Amino acid sequence: MTQRVLVIQLARLGDLVQTIPAITALKKSHPDWELDLLCPVQLSVLGRLLPGISEVVNWDGAAWHRRAASAEAEVRPEHLAEAGAGIRAISEDLYDRACVLNQHPRAFIAGALLARESVGAVSGKPLSHKLSPWAEYIRSVAISNRSHRVHLADVFCGMCGLSPPNDIIPIHVPTTVLPTDLEPIGQSNGDWIGLLVGAGDQERLVPIGVWERLIAECLEIRPASRIVLIGDQHEQERAQRIQEALSPLLLGRVWDTTGRLSLVQLASLLARCRFVIGTDTGPLHLAAAVGTRVIGWYFARARVHETGPYGPNHWVWQAETREMDRMAAIKPARWPIAETIALLGDGAAASVEDWSLWRSYRDDLGAYYVESEHEPIEPCERAQIWRQLQPLSVS
C-alpha cells in the first residue's frame, strides 16, 4: 500500500549527502512509497537533487528561533498557534511514517509532530530517550572515539531497518550556468583539481602555507593542471591569502570561486573537476556524491571508516596517533603534499610518517576502506556489527 514517508535530516550538508544511500534503499525496498525529505531550508535546493525524493519540505530553523525568543518569557496561545501553523506549513496531513536520522531531540519531536509513527534514531516515544540500536552504536563510537567499520551513510540505512542498496546513483546535477568568468572551469583543456580551502571547524583547517605548497608543487609537477579554490563566503579571505602567497606566475592557473556560487552551482563545479582535495567537509562528500573522485585529508577528529567519502575509488589520508591520544584531536606535524600530487597522476602511493592511506570500496554491506597496498578484502568487523544490530540483513 502506498505510504507517505518523511525522511528527517536536519543536520548539515555532509549529513544530507550521506542520506542518499538510505533514501535509495527505502525507494528500492518500497517502490510505491512516496518519500519526502525534511531538511534545513538553506539545503532544500540540494535536497531536490537527491534521487528518489518526491518533495522537499523546508525546516526553517531561523523562524523557530524567532518563535522561541518570542515565547521564552511568557507562552501565550498565539505562540502555540504560530508554532502549529509552522508545522502545518510543512504538511497539512500526518505522514504515515517518519524516518528520523538525527539524534537531536528536535528531530524526534518533528517526527512526532509530522508522522503517525517514527523510526530511526529513537525507539518508542519521542522523549523516551531510548535510542535505536544503530543510534546507540553511533553514540558509543563517538563517546569512546574508537574506530568502527560501518559508515555513517550505511548506519542511516540501518536506522531505517534496511541494508545498504547495491547501487548508488550519483546526484544528477542539472545544467547549471556558472558566473561567466568561471564558465571555462572543467570545459576547456586541462586537468582541473578542486581544492576545498576551508572547513566547518577550526581544528579541521589545513594551514594556508600547506595549501600554498600543495598548489605550487602540483602546478609545477603537472603542467596541464589547474587548481580551483572552492569555499563559501567565509572562506574568501583564506583563498585570498593562499593566492597572495603564490608566485604571480602561477596565478593564471588558479581559479578562485570562493563565496560566489549557489549550492547547485557548487555541485556543478565539483562535477566539473577531475579530483577534489579537502578535509572531511560537506563539499567533499558532495563531490563524491556527484561522481568526482576525492582525496580526503582526515585529521583532528575525522575518521575514514565513519565518514570517509562514500562510493568506490576515493582516497583518504588518515592522520594516525598513538592509542593513548585517541580522544584528542590530531594535529598533524607534517602533511602528505607530494604523495597527494602523486595520487592525482594515479602514481604509486608513497608512505608518509604519521599518516595512512586508504582506498574506498563498496559492497552489499555498504562502504569500506582498505589500506593502500593491501588486498581489497572487506573487513570482518563490519559484518559482525550488521549481524549484531540487524540480524536479518546479513545472510
Added chain:
Amino acid sequence: MEYLQHNLERLRSRCPALVMAVRESAGNVLTVTPSREGAPSATYQGQWVHSAYDPRTEARSWAEQQVGEWKRGELGVVLGVGLLYHIEALAQVNPDHCRLAVVVPDPSVLKDALGARPLGPWLNTIIWVMGTAQEMAEQLASHATPLRFFTYGPAARVHAEEHQRLEASLRRIVAAQAGGRLHVAVVGPIYGGSLPIARYAVRALGELGHRVTYIDHSVHHASYQAFDSYRDERSRLTVQSRFADVLSLSTMATIAEDPPDLVLAIAQAPLSLAVLQHLQKKKFLTAMWFVENFRHLTYWQQLAAGYEYWFVIQQTECIDALKRAGATEVHYLPMAADPVVHRPITLTADEQQEYGADVSFVGAGYANRRRLLPQWLSKEWSFKLWGNEWDGAADLSSVLQRNGARIDTDTCMKVFNATAINLNLHSSSGMGLDAHPDFVNPRTFELAACGAFQLVDERTLLSDLFSSEEMVCFRSPDEVPSLIQTWLKDSAGRRAYAEAAQRRVLREHTYRHRMQDLLAAVGLHQPDRIGSILRGERSATALQRRTDSATELSPLLSRFPPGQRVELKDLAADIQARAPGRELSREELLVLMLDSYRAETRDLL
C-alpha cells in the same frame, strides 16, 4: 506666538491643566534657531538639542532605533522634551499603537517647543506628565502597565537631575509594589570587606521572597591564600589571577545548571570579562554592586562594559567615569545595615567592662587614622582601639585592644553597643580627613542600626541619608575633642540621636531596602523581563487569567501552583518530567520544540 496659540488650542480640551501651566510659564529655556534644512532647531547653553542640519531626519532615525525594544502593552515614556521632533517621530512609528507619555519637568521648555512650529493631531495622543518627581512617578505608576523609557539624550540633559529624581521615586513605588519571585544568583568574593555584604544581600533577597543561589567563593579562600607563599610576586599574581579565572568559569558552570533571572555580583567577585561577555551573549542579565571607593580600586575600568547594570556607592564623578569606560547603566546605591546582625545587644556587666569605653574606634590602621586618632586621646575619657594593621603605631599602643588582632562581627557589635561615643573615621591614604568625602561607609549604617551613638566625618552624600537630627558630624579633626567632651556629658542627647538614626536605618537603609531598590531599577529598564516578573505577571494565575480557558495552553498552565512562575522552560520541564510512558499532545510537542530552540540560544554550556 501664533504657533503657540494654535498648538495650545489643540491641547486645550484634553489637557487643560497642561495648557494653563504652559501659559503661566516663562519659556525661553531653549534658543530656537533655524536648521540648514529650514525647520527650526534649538540649542541649550550653546549645545544643539536637535540636529543643526535636519532635525526631522535625525529624529526619525532616533525613533527607528528605539522601537525595536518597545513591546505591545508597554507605556512608552520619553525623557527629553526639546522641540518634540523625536516624540513626533516616535508617535508615528509607534508599533501596535502603544501609548506614549512625555515627562515635562518644566513647562517652560514645552512652551518653547509649542511656539516653535505647528504641530499635528499626534499632539493629542500624548500623555503629558507634569509635577514634582514624586507626582510624576505616581502618575506613571498609576497606568498599571509596564513602562518603557526612551531617553533622547540631547534634550534630556536639560533636566538630568529631575529625571534622576523621577527614577528614584519610581524605583521606590515599583519596589513597594513588587510581588513576583525572581531567581537571583549572587556571586560573592573570595575574601575581603565585600564578603559580608554579599551575605547580607543574599539574606535580604531571601527575605523579600526571591529564590537566591549564593555562589560563595569564600570556600576557596584558603587555596587562594596558599599562593601567597610564592616569593616571586609575578608568579604569585599570575597564579592567583589564573585561579580567579577558574573560579569565574565555575561561576558560569553553576549558573548554567540553574539559570537565574539576574546574576548579581558583589565587588571583587571573580568574574572575568570573557565570562561576562559570554553571559551577555547568552542574554543573562548581569549586575555589579561595586561597594568600593572607585578612586582606590580601579578594576572597574576593565569590567565596565561587562555588566549591564552597575550599582555604585558614589555619585556623579563615579557614574561618569564608569560610563566613559563603557558601562551603559550606572545607578547610585548606598551602603546599608542588616538588622539581623547589626542590632542592639544587652551586655552583661563583664562584657560591658571588657568592650565598653567612653570612646572607641573599630577599624584597620589606615594612614589617616594613625595620624588623627592620637590627637583624640585624652585623660578626660577612656579610649579603646580595636582592629588590625596597627603595627608600629606606638602612640596608640596604650589603647590598642587584643594586641591588634582582627575582631569578628560579634565582637564589633559588642563594642558598638558598649561604647558611649563611637568614632567613625572614613579611611584615606592621606594624612587627614578624606580629600574626596563623598560615599558613606557601611560602619555609619551599622552603628546606627545598633542604636549606637557615633561621631562621623562629614560626607557629601550623608545628608541625603541621615538628617542633622540623626547624625553628628565633624568637618575637621580639631572639632573632635570638643565634640567628645560635649556628648560625653549628654547621655540623653546621645540616646536621642542614636535612636533617631536607628529608626531611619530600619525605615530606609537596610539591605532589604537596597535589594528592593536594585531590583526595581533593573525592572524599570527591563519591563518585559525582570519588571514583569516583579509585577507577578509570570505567575501561573496571571497567565491563566490571560489565557482563554478554551485553548490547549490552559491545561498545561493549570498544573502549576497559582503563585509559581511559569515560563517556556518551566512548561517544557514539566512536560518532560511527565513524558515517559504516555502520548504527548500536539501542544506539548510544540512547547518542547520551542524550548529546544530556546535552550540553544540561552543554555550556557
